[in-house]
Amino acid sequence: YxxxxxxxxxxxxxxxxxxxxxxxxxxxxxxxxxxxxxxxxxxxxxxxxxxxxxxxxxxxxxxxxxxxxxxxxxxxxxxxxxxxxxxxxxxxxxxxxxxxxxxKACLRSHVVEKFSDVPQCKKFFLEGTTPNLPGILVDGTVQNQNRYKPICQKYKNVYRFATLYDTTNRIPVFSAYTFTGNTTGRPKDPWMIEPGLDAEMQESVEGKSLQAVNNDYKNSIKKKDVNRGHLFPCSHAHNLDTQKSTFTLTNIVPQDVNFNNGSWREMEENVRGTLVENCKDANDQIKAYVVTGAVPNNNKVKLNNRVNIPGLMWTAYCCENKKYQKNKKWMAGAHWGKNKKGEGALGQQTLGKLEEMLNGKHKDGPVKVFPTNCPR
Known part of the structure; x- marks a missing residue:
């Protein structure tokens, strides 16, 4: 208080x-x-x-x-x-x-120039290396700092994950986190916003020009048949406070209801099981690096005439795997799908296939989600 x-x-x-x-x-x-x-x-x-x-x-x-x-x-x-x-x-x-x-005044997320400026935020990226997204984020540097904002997501004085936010489309480009196991249940805290984009997360209010707010979703959710889709899913958080931290609207995109509740949720559950079973560090502790992103839609249909409804969503993970032979110490996987009704099961793809697909969305150079340790 x-x-x-x-x-x-x-x-x-x-x-x-x-x-x-x-x-x-x-x-x-x-x-x-x-x-x-x-x-x-x-x-x-x-x-x-x-x-x-x-x-x-x-x-x-x-x-x-x-x-x-x-x-x-x-x-x-x-x-x-x-x-x-x-x-x-x-x-x-x-x-x-x-x-x-x-x-709720103890939520201290903040916008930074680079994720590497905050060591506790840098740790959410494998080897401290951020994704390479030509035209958006290259070698850890945001290409258009007026539009794209790196956010170190902090809750109750602990850094929980990292988000790159697009203030033009009012959706995240990606959220990055470390998976270290999961807890059960789902909190019922209010949705939060990032005041740093407009001038520590706080409860969502009206009047935020550079980001989505709760009313954008409340007023349009039934009309557009979408709901709030997490990039860092609540179900991948290792404790209750980290679960709560995912309920910031800077970690949310408008997601087709059927896609969110169907094939995307099934994929999240399958990935969670894969990471729990296979991803172990040198101390035999569960640990994986995950990046989940959204690709904006080019059409003019927006949520509440403000928030871009992404056309595609993707996720990738990379981790050490003690079960692998010495020459295959690391394992990686990826999934993606169109943000629409009727999208079928999202089978596992290679990291290389994902990057190849994303290359088609970024014309100025190659996309690289994880460093070279991760098999393509």
Whole structure:
């Protein structure tokens, strides 16, 4: 919980587990965003010319706002603190004297320039190597940084998986995760969004211009016969908190209901069984690297006139396999299918066949989902 005390001249945010973190003045100026950055220094400083506000930026993250109090123009309210927290309360208008508990404020996903900027995020890729998708992501560098956003998906202070998000189509390009076994059940938490795309996940609200929101799905799901399709499936998560972390709309695409509940779900279950049975590391622990992606549709039919309904979905995995002979230590597999009603069973294909198929979608060079260790 984060408690906010509001007065006509200032706002104060307090986290119970930390000392006083920041003081906001001039509440009529809603420069409010959320992040805790305990391990990185402040890089750049800008002064807003209209009034004495100081804004700090970290290149790996969205804007981190730090204020200088006008009555003390030489002192930053954060000079003596190592933690920076600024809470986003979009659309909330306080009354004087309010004390507000804000739940679900401990979700700290964030947009970065490169996945490699965050070691705990880099670990979701085999050998730390991201997929090579010409025109989108090449040698770990996003080709159009205004459109494609790498997100390190963090929940309850633990990095859970990584997503590359397309803000034009408002769907993920892919989500990457490590499979280490699965748990049972399915959480019923609300769907969440990534505020960093528009200015820590938080509950889905209206008005997010660069991403899908819950209302996009609520208002159009029956009309288009689609539902929310996970890229990192809840059924592949190894514990309840990781399951909950998959319920962010940056991990979701509009998926044909029959495809999602039929051949795609069957494939997810089959892959899960394959990984549990065959993928063991040197310590005999279950471990596999998985990347699941979506290819946008070129037609003009969109969910709620905003969200692209992908034409194709794909997934690939690679892992060590102790059962293999020494010259075949690694194993890999892939599946893909058209996002439409009536799509048949998605049989296992080779990684090479998947990359060959994706080459037809990316004309500027070869697609490479995993490093060369993985058999094609």
């Amino acid at each position: 984060v408690y906010l005390y509001y007065h006509s001249t200032l706002c104060v945010f307090i986290l119970p587990q930390y000392p006083l973190i920041c003081v906001f003045i001039l509440p009529q100026y809603p420069l409010i965003c959320v992040f805790i950055l305990p391990q990185y220094p402040l890089i750049c400083v800008f002064i807003l010319p209209q009034y004495p506000l100081c804004v700090f930026i970290l290149p790996q993250y969205p804007l981190i706002c730090v204020f200088i109090l006008p009555q003390y123009p030489t002192r930053s309210c954060l000079q003596s603190f190592q933690f920076i927290t600024v809470l986003s309360l979009v659309g909330w208008r306080p009354e004087e004297g309010d004390v507000l508990p804000v739940s």
